[in-house]
Amino acid sequence: MRAVALPSLGCALVLSALVAADAGAEKPRSGGHRLVIGSTRTIDNGVTGAGRVEVVLGAGGEADELRYRPLSGPPRVTGLLFELNHYVAVGAGGAAVQLGATFVTQPATITGPNEVTSAGFFPGNGGTVFWSAVSTIAPGSTAYVTTLAFAGTAPFGPVRVVQYMDADVDEFFADNLVRLGTFGRPGFSLLTVSTSRNLGPAQPSPVVTNASCPGWAASPFSDLRDAIEGGGATFAPAGHVIDLLPTADPRFSGQPTWGPSDMTSAVACDLTPGAASAAIVFSVSVEERAAIPTLSHWAVIAMAGLLTAAALWRLRRRAPASQISGR
Secondary structure (H helix, E strand, O other): OOOOOOOOHHHHHHHHHHHHHOOOOOOOOOOOOOOOOOOOEEEEOOOOOOOOEEEEEOHHHOEEEEEEOOOOOOOOOEEOEEEEEEEEEEOOOOOOEEHHHOEEEEEEEEEEOOEEEEEEEEEOOOOEEEEEEEEEEOOOOOEEEEEEEEEEOOOOOOEEEEEEEEEOOOOHHHEEEEEEOOOOOOOOEEEEEEOOOOOEEEEEOOEEEOEEEEEEEEEEOOHHHHHHHOOOOOOEOOOEEOOOOEOOOHHHOOOOEEEEEOEEEEEEEEEOOOOOEEEEEEEEEEEOOOOOOOHHHHHHHHHHHHHHHHHHHHHHHHOOHHHOOOO
16 A cells, blocks of 8 residues: 555544554455556457456556456456566665656557567666566467566666566455475466466566576565565565465465465566676466466576567667666
């Protein structure tokens, strides 16, 4: 929940009481864009019936709608996402800011079939860091892929990039979080899955150039987002899980599982401090099968190298050569 300016201390006290009394109420799921900043664009996977994926996104590849038409069950479009943010933190890892809230030089723009590009910059550790975000959905795929490229006028120093996802499937307060595979390897994903059907979005391991990823974290809404935007969240390869109870889900026998709860999860990557160019490929894929990664996971890994190289080339062309370190 974002803070709002109030005309008096009395109003603040009233609002505080109302928030406390409404702590278990449903969070708003309609009425405008949530935490995407600026104009938005919509892309899809080109499927017209079952298996269709649509994403509404803004600058930085941040999204507030992930819609899916299931292969089984009622043929209605299902919303799977409350918010997907890409944060950047310069320094110790706290006080992270959404990329869409930095200096945006190119708002979300359609740049190709099912492709949206945005760009901007932010003050770094002694220099300026330019960024670009290229978001795509391949034809027929259920994976939403965002390639973030960074180029600095000086070596990056400590800069952390975080993909934060608040997935809401069916009853948003009754989802499970399942860790599949080993972080940093193909086949890994953090799957937020409905407790009533085999459906939910998953975050695979990022693919990086001149970066390393310390791990992932998870908490109930909105504790993790508050930590990322505040003093900083803790990430670990096995996960840093706070205030979520372990549980057993027979669909994922032997896989670490937490829930049910209003799940939020995040994956963090650190730019190589001595480098002045880097790229991170984040993705979210829709999964509709229990315990079996779909081809979307492997497609993401296979495409990541090409996407990273192309993104770095485009960003270096975008930033003036005289401003890029080492040029």
